[in-house]
Amino acid sequence: MKRTFFTGTVLMVILFFVAAGCDVSVNPLVFDGSPISTRIEIDTEQNTFEYSNSINLNAAVVDFDDVVDSISVYNVTLKVENRLSPSAETPFNAYLYIDDVKLADINGLTFAAFESEQSLFTDELLEYITINLNSVESLSTKLAQSPLPTVNVKVAGNVEEGPLTFDLLVTLYTQVYTTP
Amino acid sequence: MPLYTKKIVSRASLIFLLVVFLFSSSSGQNSIEETIEQLSSDNVRGYIQPLLDGFGANINSGFPGSARIRSSGLTFRVQFVGMGMLVGDSEKTFFATPPQPFPQEPVETATIFGGEGTTVTHQSGVRYKFQNGQVDTRILPFAVPQLTVGDFFGTQLTLRYVPLPSISDFPEVNLFGLGVRHSVSQYLPVTPIDIAAGVFYQTFSIGEFMDSKAMALSLQASKTLLLLTLYGGVQYETADVNLSYTYTGPLPPGDTSDRNISLDLRGDNRFRVTAGAGLALGILHLHTDISFGAVTVVSAGLGFGI
Numbered sequence: 264m265k266r267t268f269f270t271g272t273v274l275m276v277i278l279f280f281v282a283a284g285c286d287v288s289v290n291p292l293v294f295d296g297s298p299i300s301t302r303i304e305i306d307t308e309q310n311t312f313e314y315s316n317s318i319n320l321n322a323a324v325v326d327f328d329d330v331v332d333s334i335s336v337y338n339v340t341l342k343v344e345n346r347l348s349p350s351a352e353t354p355f356n357a358y359l360y361i362d363d364v365k366l367a368d369i370n371g372l373t374f375a376a377f378e379s380e381q382s383l384f385t386d387e388l389l390e391y392i393t394i395n396l397n398s399v400e401s402l403s404t405k406l407a408q409s410p411l412p413t414v415n416v417k418v419a420g421n422v423e424e425g426p427l428t429f430d431l432l433v434t435l436y437t438q439v440y441t442t443p
Numbered sequence: 444m445p446l447y448t449k450k451i452v453s454r455a456s457l458i459f460l461l462v463v464f465l466f467s468s469s470s471g472q473n474s475i476e477e478t479i480e481q482l483s484s485d486n487v488r489g490y491i492q493p494l495l496d497g498f499g500a501n502i503n504s505g506f507p508g509s510a511r512i513r514s515s516g517l518t519f520r521v522q523f524v525g526m527g528m529l530v531g532d533s534e535k536t537f538f539a540t541p542p543q544p545f546p547q548e549p550v551e552t553a554t555i556f557g558g559e560g561t562t563v564t565h566q567s568g569v570r571y572k573f574q575n576g577q578v579d580t581r582i583l584p585f586a587v588p589q590l591t592v593g594d595f596f597g598t599q600l601t602l603r604y605v606p607l608p609s610i611s612d613f614p615e616v617n618l619f620g621l622g623v624r625h626s627v628s629q630y631l632p633v634t635p636i637d638i639a640a641g642v643f644y645q646t647f648s649i650g651e652f653m654d655s656k657a658m659a660l661s662l663q664a665s666k667t668l669l670l671l672t673l674y675g676g677v678q679y680e681t682a683d684v685n686l687s688y689t690y691t692g693p694l695p696p697g698d699t700s701d702r703n704i705s706l707d708l709r710g711d712n713r714f715r716v717t718a719g720a721g722l723a724l725g726i727l728h729l730h731t732d733i734s735f736g737a738v739t740v741v742s743a744g745l746g747f748g749i
Contacts, residue, residue: 290559290575337571338544384544384567394567436542438572 296323296437301416303431310425315417321410323437330442334406338436343377346429349422351375357420366398489537490574493554496738497528499682499710501585502645503659505742507601508674508719508732510639510665512626518593520728520748527582529739530556541571597626614650639663655684672721682710712737
């Protein structure tokens with residue numbers, strides 16, 4: 264009883280200030296969605312390649328309990344992993360497609376440039392990477408669908424000479440907007 | 444520092460506001476927690492800094508203001524003190540840096556007390572939006588009970604103690620504070636005013652998420668005219684917060700960072716000037732004051748005793 268009286272008295276004093284007009288959760292929440300990746304394994308004796316894999320866009324919001332209002336993508340990255348051939352200093356050309364709409368042209372970069380995760384939109388690589396703005400819009404349109412679809416990610420390209428054995432990790436970074 | 448470090452700050456900040464907004468809706472409480480989870484380790488500090496400043500300034504407020512401490516006599520007073528940081532424009536925005544691939548230049552955007560977060564657009568067409576503000580308030584409130592006893596050789600002791608047990612999902616909350624004030628004017632020749640110096644130390648913890656320590660050194664002066672006491676003072680203060688949490692959410696691909704997080708934060712308020720007034724009506728004692736420092740804090744108290 265004494266503890267209840269004491270606690271209740273404290274709460275009453277707090278209530279006085281709460282009545283001063285404190286509103287919480289006044290704006291929609293913006294979250295970074297879980298990064299979603301797909302691994303494309305390239306293994307060919309040729310010097311050209313064309314491989315694809317899928318990404319389930321729903322993976323960006325699977326951990327959210329809140330009601331999702333919309334999603335946007337703010338970054339797409341590439342990373343070369345498990346490279347056995349060619350050498351890291353070998354230049355290559357590559358084209359990245361999402362559902363058959365070209366997102367990016369990569370020309371004249373070496374594999375070394377992607378041995379750490381690299382954004383396709385980074386200013387430092389602007390002269391080597393051309394972004395198709397229509398593809399960015401197309402991806403945003405897919406992210407507005409409910410339920411979120413699974414999209415096909417295709418990588419095509421060529422190197423001076425084969426064989427080619429490496430993985431390309433494509434990662435999408437999204438933001439999730441929830442209802443207030 | 445990776446994305447997941449935001450979660451510890453989010454939980455502790457949520458609990459900050461649970462203590463002071465105990466009647467907020469449950470959806471509001473969860474939103475504050477999840478909101479702060481999504482900020483970068485650098486941006487999260489700017490986003491919640493006003494909240495830390497408010498907490499630190501509040502907890503270092505509301506101490507007895509009258510410097511009149513007798514060489515001997517009996518003072519025994521129970522007070523209920525409410526305080527609140529005034530939220531102005533300077534508490535509503537800060538400069539944050541967007542993530543890659545956006546230009547790494549600071550952008551002015553909303554704090555937890557602000558409006559909508561700023562959206563930055565890359566030349567490729569992709570956009571990034573900073574977190575929106577989540578608390579619309581003119582004042583950040585706090586409240587404590589305190590006991591003041593004295594007067595022993597011109598000295599008074601002030602005690603604050605709030606043990607709140609764990610309730611449902613809310614963790615245990617503990618506040619303990621001890622202050623000592625000593626009359627300086629008793630050593631001086633006849634003075635028209637009373638002068639006292641004080642030191643106050645407080646600890647505040649919330650479950651296993653947050654530990655904070657606050658310290659204040661003050662010099663006070665007052666003048667009593669019948670029932671009315673006018674007082675003022677200067678104070679140096681600190682408020683340090685440690686947030687600890689084990690992140691259990693998803694990590695970016697290939698990220699093997701340590702999930703045990705410990706983050707040390709400090710309120711920016713260091714120095715304040717206070718002016719106030721008190722009214723003694725028998726065993727009923729009222730006081731109110733305003734303090735100016737890095738932030739502005741108002742407090743008011745209701746006391747019973749002698």
